[in-house]
Amino acid sequence: MYSLHLLYFCCIICFAFAFVNVLDTNVIPIHYNLLLYANMTSFETQGIVKIDVIVNNPAINVIRINSYKLGILGASLEGIKSTSIKINDEQQFIDIEFPSDTISPIKKLLKSKSVLEIIFQGKLSDDMLGFYRAQYKDKNTNTSEIIATTHMEPIYARRAFPCFDEPKLKATYSITLLSDPAYTHLSNMDVKESFMMENGLKVTKFNRSPKMSSYLVAFVVAKLEYIETNNFRVPVRVYTIPGHKEEGKYAATLAAETLKFFENVLKIRYPLPKLDNIAIPEFSAGAMENWGLITYRTSDLLLDKNSSTLKKIQRVTEVIQHEVAHQWFGNLVTMQEWGQLWLNEGFATWMSHFAMSKFYPFWNVEERSISETLRAAFSLDMLASSHPIEVNIDNESDIQQIFDAISYSKGSSLLKMISDKIGETAFITGISYYLKNNMYKTTNTSTLFKYLSFAANEDISYIREWTTKPGFPLISVVENKDNIILTQSKFLATTNTTISTNDILYPIPVQILTKDGERNITMKEQSMKIELNLERFIKINYNGSGFYVTKYSEERLNKLFSMINILSVSDQLSLLNDIYFLTVSGSLSTDKLINYLQYLKSSNSYLIWEMIYKIVISVKEVYKFDYHITNLLDKFVISMAAQKFYFLGWEISKDDSQDVKQLKIILFILLNNANDPIIEVVSKELYLNYKANITAKIPKAYITTLFEQCGKRGDIEDYEFLLKVYKDSDDLNIQQSALMSLGYFKESDLLHKTISMLLTDDVLKQDIHILMSGIRSSPEGTYQLWEWLKLNWVDILKRYPVGSSSLGSIVKLCTIGFVSQEQYSQIKYFFKDKSVITYSKLLDQSLEMIIIKSTWRDRDFMRLSNYLNNTNNIH
């Protein structure tokens, strides 16, 4: 699944109830024969599932199977009717009891196949989970239409049909769909036969699937069109609602090329007879890798390549390659249990980056992984409320906690570290063995290390420390005349990091850049001495791929920054990561952090400027309620960047190289954010042109910023205009930018108007986080959002019930913007009598961030203020 938090774009998924237990394995499914009818007007569903099962324990005459909010009409085992069916929606299962004299029939069935049949009914929900309905407006007919579609990961298949809903309980599936004949039917597999029944219903039988986990089952009933490419061995299609298939061209071609690429790299054929990709109008995550039928949020699949920004193309590419990678990592070979989720998500993330770097070598994928993937992982893993990559899942409600930057970004960073250590060839060989030997099965982390060690020809299982321990190390460097001494300790944002003998030890592959080239060592002890003439020493963590932060002496840091321009962009980015996270933890003061940024002001790398922008935004977030400081910071940014931008000019010419284009874009964003008075005039004029429909000269990549600026300074007329853009635009990106911009209006009537939209159908449930992100960007919005949450908690729970996909994100977005102890206490107080178990980690992370920011703010307030006053006066 492509998580929205990585955008942070994936809503974390929350669960309905406090404790949902894992099924025992008394009864094992072998094959599902599922027949399902979807009534597209009443939204009712009816189904029969016949499951070939093997009974392991004959002494039990009760079969427990997952089911949630389904009406169970009857059940039988080998034709013997059940005596009772106990529905336990709280625990999400049903117990089907058979007469006690059937113990002996069951005994007879021991280890031989028998058929469990369950007749059930349900409802197409509107909560984007299980078998649900997604609404859209058909612009040709101006009618409201629905798509019936599925989202089963991690434990929602039980909402669509009774099933043994555990990843390790793999089975084959023969699916049959019935509906009104106006609708197209899709599922994981290709169509076996399709016909009309006498009652006028259309029936589609799909071929039997390979063995797979229940969370990968998918089916769709909808009015659709598609485009197809035959560039691959099997047909690859992109399905859309009517009128949009042309926007699927890029995706179809890319998906086919990516299948080809992964087949070649992994030396394993894609085993299904087709791959469909479908854009779903309402979708809780970014995308979902259902085998043979990948579902996507529309904006993550469709685009017009000629008019899209590079960021948009990169995003769609990454999501598609991530999902295609899952066809092997996750679908063909699956994690044994949810606590091993990183084997799916870490790999899909790493494989998508690997593919992108080969498909688009000029996209700087390696460098971006330092400023995006590593930074995202550090930002979460620095918290005491983080968790190890491998976790124990005691109850299934815990699963939601791990669809986060640890499983995705830290998982991927760890794989990169291993690949760098053993070499890419050995790494690819290792993962190919791992896949080949576990096809159609489930696996775990120790199995992975077994195959990697085999391919590397050395035992690298000691690296597993990284998956079982939370956090990451800080390496402190002490320099002597003829050697350097490295000491590791656990990096923590909440305290000043000091070296303690109780610290966790990580085996760290350390790459050192010297004047003679790179030196590679593996640091397994707390401290190690490396003989190295200081004259020859340059930098630790060569090229920045190591998962640690380095702390140098001030003298060395000054030296590194004074020669920053001779370091590679990767090394510059890694140094920026170092100084930023050292500042978070209090090891470096904010004035020094800001001062070091100045050394990069002549940089022509847009990646460096993007990183500067991220750092400035983070510091501004800490001083969000201190206008005096944010104004000084803005002046500082203008003094650093304006000259370069005006030299380049704001217009983007077709002759500009991609790097120059990206540089202009990030400087435009940075200076707008800093309220540069000159750029304000330019932006205003561009916005007025946009309003007057003179759009030819406006770079598409500027539009989000133009809307944002308009929101920050605009009046009611602008508000109405942007609201209209949001409601009427056909371009999803423009629509989303307009939606977010509504959150920037500060005038209290307008802010209230925006906030009152949150619980209405004016904002799709899948998009609530977009509007909230806009609102929470300002101090006023941060307060109002929190007030809104407190006042509307009951209504929020009605629309986003505990168990809906967005509740955790809502809680986090409404709380994380604060920076004071007082606010921390208020939030704690509000939630003290609430049942927080399904979003407790997100709430803990928010609370911890508030404390970190509050400590940071108080610690450096005076120093930063003095520094900025002095520096700005010099300029």
Ligand SMILES: [Zn+2]
């Ligand atoms: Zn994924």
